[in-house]
Amino acid sequence: MYAQCPDCLTVFSMDTETLAQARGHVVCGHCQAEFDALDSLSGQLPPEPFQRLPARMRAGALLPRVESAVYRPRPEQPAFAAEPAATGSGEDFSQLTFSPRFAREARRGGARRWPWLVACLILLLLLCAQLAWAKRDDLVADTTAGPWLRQLCAGLGCELPLVQDxxxxxxxxxxxxxxxxxxxxxxxxxxxxxxxxxxxxxxxxxxxxxxxxxxxxxxxxxxxxxxxxxxxxxxxxxxxxxxxxxxxxxxxxxxxxxxxxxxxx
Incomplete structure (x- = not known):
């Protein structure tokens, strides 16, 4: 957009931020005169050479109607104050409890989760047994685990593998x-x-x-x-x-x- 100083006839380029700062009132950078840029605001320049930009007639003119909406904020919901409980109705809701939906789903999910927990525990025990079998020589020769393993094996009637040292x-x-x-x-x-x-x-x-x-x-x-x-x-x-x-x-x-x-x- 363009606006012209009425004193020195200098044409300036304008943007919406400059026009909004003082509602169209600006100071000429050439002759330091104050003028209303909205009086000569134009979207494009006429063919050169020219003397003045066409003036905008704002007094008594009808307000333009805008139609192309790009955004409308959603209105805020009013906060309602809790109404006091009605007396004398014969109904007592003081002991009434509410269970949220996510809590009910969590309880149902916990009931379906225990088979997985049992399966993971069994796999963990199998892994520990494999590690113990792989390190059986070190466990039997250990001064702490060795006697305990020999007592356990004697009670079960099994034989531990011989360890050489x-x-x-x-x-x-x-x-x-x-x-x-x-x-x-x-x-x-x-x-x-x-x-x-x-x-x-x-x-x-x-x-x-x-x-x-x-x-x-x-x-x-x-x-x-x-x-x-x-x-x-x-x-x-x-x-x-x-x-x-x-x-x-x-x-x-x-x-x-x-x-x-x-x-x-």
Missing amino acids: TRRLHLLARDVQAHPSVPGALLISATVRNDAAFDQPWPVVVVTLSDVDGKRLAMRRLRPSEYLGDGTTSAHGLPAGGNAALVLEVEDPGNKAVAFEIGFE
């Missing part, structure tokens, strides 16, 4: 001598004790023969089936806190073997 196997005595009946063989006897609080499987016995300089001359690994003649004894394992005498037969490497060592795997 060679660090708790100690050699109490050992001896080596020529085999009395087999020439060229040695007879090694040893006594081992299980200091663990649980039964252990029979270990693999490692016999190492060395010379006077500590150089290894021969080594042999003997499985339980090789030094235990009874298969039942091998299946039961080495009892907790128990001792066992081992008799091993190995080949004699000759006179150079002056030392031997026994280990467990």
